Amino acid sequence: MKQSRSKNVAITLFIALLLTPVYWLLNMSFKTNQEILGGLTLFPNTFTLDNYAVIFSDPSWYNGYLNSMTYVAMNVVITLLVALPAAYAFSRYRFLGDKHLFFWLLSNRMAPPAVFLLPFFQLYSSIGLFDTHIAVALAHCLFTVPLAVWILEGFMKGVPREYDEMAFIDGYSFPKFFIKVFLPMIRSGIGVTAFFTFMFSWVELLLARTLTSVDAQPIGAIMTRTIGASGIDWGVLSAAGALTIIPGILVIWFVRNHVAKGFALGRV
Amino acid sequence: MQKIQNNRAWWLVLPVFLLVAFSALIPLMTVVNYSVQDIFGPGQAFYVGTEWFKEVLGDERLQDSLTRQFMFSGAVLLIQIPLGISVALMMPKSGIKGSVCLILIAIPLLIPWNVVGTIWQVFARGDIGLFGWGLNELGFDYNYTGNTVDAWLTVLLMDVWHWTPLVALLCYSGLRAIPEAFYQAAEIDRASKWAVFRYIQLPRLKSVLIIAVLLRFMDSFMIYTEPFVLTGGGPGSSTTFLSQTLTTMAIGQFDLGRAAAFSLIYFLIVLVISWLFFTAITQADKEQ
Numbered sequence: 001m002k003q004s005r006s007k008n009v010a011i012t013l014f015i016a017l018l019l020t021p022v023y024w025l026l027n028m029s030f031k032t033n034q035e036i037l038g039g040l041t042l043f044p045n046t047f048t049l050d051n052y053a054v055i056f057s058d059p060s061w062y063n064g065y066l067n068s069m070t071y072v073a074m075n076v077v078i079t080l081l082v083a084l085p086a087a088y089a090f091s092r093y094r095f096l097g098d099k100h101l102f103f104w105l106l107s108n109r110m111a112p113p114a115v116f117l118l119p120f121f122q123l124y125s126s127i128g129l130f131d132t133h134i135a136v137a138l139a140h141c142l143f144t145v146p147l148a149v150w151i152l153e154g155f156m157k158g159v160p161r162e163y164d165e166m167a168f169i170d171g172y173s174f175p176k177f178f179i180k181v182f183l184p185m186i187r188s189g190i191g192v193t194a195f196f197t198f199m200f201s202w203v204e205l206l207l208a209r210t211l212t213s214v215d216a217q218p219i220g221a222i223m224t225r226t227i228g229a230s231g232i233d234w235g236v237l238s239a240a241g242a243l244t245i246i247p248g249i250l251v252i253w254f255v256r257n258h259v260a261k262g263f264a265l266g267r268v
Numbered sequence: 269m270q271k272i273q274n275n276r277a278w279w280l281v282l283p284v285f286l287l288v289a290f291s292a293l294i295p296l297m298t299v300v301n302y303s304v305q306d307i308f309g310p311g312q313a314f315y316v317g318t319e320w321f322k323e324v325l326g327d328e329r330l331q332d333s334l335t336r337q338f339m340f341s342g343a344v345l346l347i348q349i350p351l352g353i354s355v356a357l358m359m360p361k362s363g364i365k366g367s368v369c370l371i372l373i374a375i376p377l378l379i380p381w382n383v384v385g386t387i388w389q390v391f392a393r394g395d396i397g398l399f400g401w402g403l404n405e406l407g408f409d410y411n412y413t414g415n416t417v418d419a420w421l422t423v424l425l426m427d428v429w430h431w432t433p434l435v436a437l438l439c440y441s442g443l444r445a446i447p448e449a450f451y452q453a454a455e456i457d458r459a460s461k462w463a464v465f466r467y468i469q470l471p472r473l474k475s476v477l478i479i480a481v482l483l484r485f486m487d488s489f490m491i492y493t494e495p496f497v498l499t500g501g502g503p504g505s506s507t508t509f510l511s512q513t514l515t516t517m518a519i520g521q522f523d524l525g526r527a528a529a530f531s532l533i534y535f536l537i538v539l540v541i542s543w544l545f546f547t548a549i550t551q552a553d554k555e556q
Contacts, residue, residue, distance in 0.1 A: 011358040015372050018429065021391045022375060024398050028390065040401050085280040093277035101281065108292050110491040110538045114511040115531040118302075118518050119295030142291045145284055195553050205382045205493050206511075210519075220382040234396065241383040248378025249371065256367045259374075259437075 022245070029238035051239035064219035065243065067133065068202065071216065074137035075201045076194050078142045083193070087152035092161065104137070105146040113206050116142070120212055133216045136208045140201045147200065148193045155189025157242045186257035195255045202248060219244060270292060290316050302528035309514040319531035330530065332505070337489060340424070340509060344488040347428050352435025352480065353473070357465070370440070372435045385497025388426040392498075412499065416506040423495050423507050427488065437478045442476035443469060478549055482542055489538055510534060 005109065028036055029051055030044040055061040088101060089095070120139055121130070129135040163185070167177040184192065203222040212218065228235040252259065306316045316477050324330060355373070360366045375382070394400040394546035403410040412422040444470065454464050492511035495501065501508035514534060 007358045020385045024391050025387050036396055082283040086284040089280035094271045094276045095277040110486050111509055111535055114514045115535050116295045119298035141287055145288055165482040193460050203380045207335045220380050242385050244380050252371055252374055
């Protein structure tokens with residue numbers, strides 16, 4: 001029993017340390033700039049929501065969140081639409097070049113985004129997609145699709161093929177079987193995949209910033225505006241940062257019971 | 269599971285193939301195209317062969333940032349993997365406490381990378397940040413914007429904070445997959461805690477650990493946004509890693525040929541190291 005108590009203390013301590021920087025961000029977001037710069041206080045003396053009010057009342061601020069959410073949502077939808085059939089093919093069939101294709105897909109996960117900055121910029125400019133949400137969503141597919149195929153394949157392998165055969169004997173067509181029978185069976189896998197796709201698209205900024213200028217600018221790029229001629233507006237910067245954490249927490253809440261399984265990814 | 273040979277499965281893979289080819293092959297070809305040319309303006313490009321590659325490989329600035337990059341990635345792996353494993357071992361096994369732990373630990377992973385940089389930029393400041401202020405109060409002369417060592421340690425600490433949760437969660441899911449019978453057998457044998465870890469848990473964690481090491485290596489090798497926001501690569505160029513050197517070259521100086529050659533070398537390094545690591549692991553597996 002003693003052992004498990006010291007374990008509990010250690011894990012609590014770790015989580016506390018992990019959350020300290022986040023606590024500090026929240027703390028600052030509820031302070032006025034005078035208090036932030038005036039001295040160190042562990043809790044806001046004069047609690048204020050002004051910093052958040054700035055963000056929610058100014059369209060150029062809150063549009064940043066809407067832009068980010070739009071391209072992330074697009075990315076999740078595109079990724080799942082193409083990755084589901086592909087993962088099914090990889091989990092059920094052998095076909096010409098399947099192994100090479102799989103590794104080629106994964107190798108894109110290894111490409112440093114910085115390498116693709118300039119070509120992406122030119123590619124999307126030349127087809128007239130620069131500064132649109134879909135451009136960022138497509139660019140993010142470069143690393144979300146390989147990951148999604150990988151995770152989904154792991155989940156699909158867990159479904160015995162007898163189900164497929166039974167459904168076909170019962171007269172189901174492939175699309176009908178896939179949507180009505182198969183997808184419900186790997187619900188949790190789809191949830192986990194959506195979570196990872198969301199996560200990697202939400203946190204990325206380098207590509208998102210390069211491919212946009214005004215209309216589809218992500219919140220991360222807008223945050224730099226707080227650095228003005230008179231110095232940095234720390235309060236608003238903290239509030240904007242704090243707000244970016246919320247979507248992630250909401251999404252992980254929905255998949256919390258399956259996420260441990262998803263982290264095991266496909267087997268190597 | 270026995271797989272069926274069926275080439276028509278290509279139809280199911282085709283959308284993925286086209287999509288990834290569009291966002292990977294076309295840009296990659298563009299990079300290759302640039303890397304062998306010298307471009308002065310629209311329609312004024314000259315074929316220069318391997319000239320850029322030679323120049324890039326001999327460039328001291330790049331060699332320096334490559335060295336820094338290897339040191340950083342090495343330090344990241346040495347700290348995060350053991351720490352991640354120990355956190356996973358301590359996490360509650362199930363129930364509501366397990367879920368809450370999982371979500372709290374995952375929080376750093378869900379924060380946009382530039383915000384991660386911002387959080388630490390504020391947190392580590394001597395005047396308004398708890399961390400920097402605390403260190404100064406304790407008598408340490410800490411200043412991450414002026415002192416090279418401090419800047420390095422801050423970037424490293426930030427990365428440990430940011431990514432150890434990923435290693436921990438990967439290991440946690442690996443641990444959950446161990447059947448209870450293994451532990452019961454160990455108990456009957458009166459195996460020590462260490463023996464349980466060494467002979468039951470660690471071998472069973474191998475596949476997730478391979479993924480963790482690969483992901484952490486690849487991602488730390490590509491790190492850009494966080495140090496860019498936190499230190500801007502400074503003081504001097506002490507925390508300028510490969511991605512930042514490349515981005516400055518391509519976007520800042522618009523040095524297309526050189527940047528393209530650099531990109532290809534960069535990509536190759538990541539590919540080769542990941543492949544070497546992967547082969548070494550699978551080889552060691554066969555010999556056992």
